Amino acid sequence: MTAKGMVIIDENRCKGCGLCLAVCPVHILKLADGRFNTRGYRPVEITDPEACTGCAMCAIICPDVVFTVYRRRARRGQPAPPPTG
Amino acid sequence: MATGQDIPPDMEPVYQYPESLTSRFTHYCPGCTHGVIHRLIAEVIDELGIRERTVGVAPVGCAVLAYDYFNLDFCEAAHGRAPAMATGIKRVSPDTVVFTYQGDGDLAAIGTAEIIHAANRGELITTIFVNNAIYGMTGGQMAPTTLPGQVTTSSPGGRDVRMAGWPIKMAELIGVLPGAAYVTRQAVLDVPGIRRAKQAIRLAFRVQLAGLGFSMVEILSTCNTNWGLSPLEALEWAKAHMVPYYPLGDTKVADAVRALMEQA
Numbered sequence: 001m002t003a004k005g006m007v008i009i010d011e012n013r014c015k016g017c018g019l020c021l022a023v024c025p026v027h028i029l030k031l032a033d034g035r036f037n038t039r040g041y042r043p044v045e046i047t048d049p050e051a052c053t054g055c056a057m058c059a060i061i062c063p064d065v066v067f068t069v070y071r072r073r074a075r076r077g078q079p080a081p082p083p084t085g
Numbered sequence: 086m087a088t089g090q091d092i093p094p095d096m097e098p099v100y101q102y103p104e105s106l107t108s109r110f111t112h113y114c115p116g117c118t119h120g121v122i123h124r125l126i127a128e129v130i131d132e133l134g135i136r137e138r139t140v141g142v143a144p145v146g147c148a149v150l151a152y153d154y155f156n157l158d159f160c161e162a163a164h165g166r167a168p169a170m171a172t173g174i175k176r177v178s179p180d181t182v183v184f185t186y187q188g189d190g191d192l193a194a195i196g197t198a199e200i201i202h203a204a205n206r207g208e209l210i211t212t213i214f215v216n217n218a219i220y221g222m223t224g225g226q227m228a229p230t231t232l233p234g235q236v237t238t239s240s241p242g243g244r245d246v247r248m249a250g251w252p253i254k255m256a257e258l259i260g261v262l263p264g265a266a267y268v269t270r271q272a273v274l275d276v277p278g279i280r281r282a283k284q285a286i287r288l289a290f291r292v293q294l295a296g297l298g299f300s301m302v303e304i305l306s307t308c309n310t311n312w313g314l315s316p317l318e319a320l321e322w323a324k325a326h327m328v329p330y331y332p333l334g335d336t337k338v339a340d341a342v343r344a345l346m347e348q349a
Binding site: 016019022023057061063067073 | 093101
C-alpha cells in the first residue's frame with residue numbers, strides 16, 4: 001500500500017452524473033459498465049486505487065455525498081494537511 | 086458513509102459525511118447542484134457547531150423536500166414566504182440560527198416582497214438563494230432570472246425582454262438595502278468556486294451569529310434536465326452564459342462584516 005489517499009464509494013448514493021470523473025486530477029474514476037446500483041444508476045468506480053492522492057476533489061463536486069476520503073498521514077509524525085473545502 | 090472497508094491506521098479522514106445531513110437519498114436529478122449546496126450548508130453548520138440550534142425554512146420548488154435531507158429542525162413555508170416565517174422564528178427564539186433555502190421562483194418571483202422587506206428590516210436571518218435561471222420543479226418554464234434569449238417551455242422562441250422584462254439581479258437589488266449586512270453571489274460550477282461558495286456561506290452564518298444584520302448568498306446553480314444538457318455541459322453553460330450576466334462577488338459588505346472577515 002503506497003497510495004497517498006483512499007476513497008470509499010457509497011455506491012447506492014451515486015446517480016452516475018459523472019461530475020467527479022471530470023474533476024479527478026489523476027483520472028481514476030469511471031462509471032460502471034453493465035452494472036447498476038439499487039436505484040438503477042451506473043455507479044462510479046475507482047480504476048486504480050493506488051493512484052489516489054486523497055485530494056477530495058471528487059467529494060467536493062459530488063452532489064450526492066458518495067465519497068468518503070482519507071489521506072495518508074505525512075511521515076516523521078507530521079499531521080496530514082487540513083481537510084480541503 | 087463508510088462501508089465495512091478496512092481503513093489503514095495511518096490514513097486520516099479528509100472528507101466525511103456531514104452530520105447535518107440525513108442519510109436520505111435526495112430526489113434531485115443526477116448532477117443537480119442543489120445537492121452540492123445542501124452539502125456545503127451542512128458542512129458549515131457542522132464546523133460552526135450550531136446544528137442543535139439551527140432552524141431551516143424550506144421553500145416551494147425543487148428544494149421543497151429539503152427538510153427531509155437536513156438533519157436539523159426545519160419548517161416548510163408557503164411559496165415565497167420563507168423570509169417571513171424565518172423572521173417569526175428568529176424573533177421568538179433569538180438564540181436559534183435561522184436560514185431560508187430558496188430558489189429563484191420562490192425568492193425572485195412570488196416572494197420578492199418578503200425577501201426585500203426582511204432584508205430591509207435587517208432581520209438576523211441568513212438566506213441561501215439558488216439561482217438556476219429556470220423553474221425546475223414545474224417543468225422548465227421561464228423564471229424572473231431566465232437569461233435574454235434563453236429557451237424555456239414557456240419562452241419557446243427565447244426570452245424576449247421587450248415582453249418579459251430583464252432577468253432580475255437579486256444580489257445587487259438586496260445589496261443596496263441598509264438592513265443587509267452581507268450579500269454575495271457565488272457559483273458551484275467548479276471545485277474552486279464550490280470552495281469559495283462554502284466560505285461565503287460560512288461568513289453569512291457568522292454574520293448572523295454576530296448579530297450584524299441580514300445576510301444572503303446567491304448561488305448560481307444548474308438545471309441540466311430543463312436546460313436539456315448533460316450535467317457536465319450544464320456547468321459549462323452556466324459559466325459561459327450565467328456568470329457574464331450575474332457577476333460573482335460581494336454586493337454588500339458592511340463595515341462590521343469586514344471586521345469579522347479580518348478575524349478569519
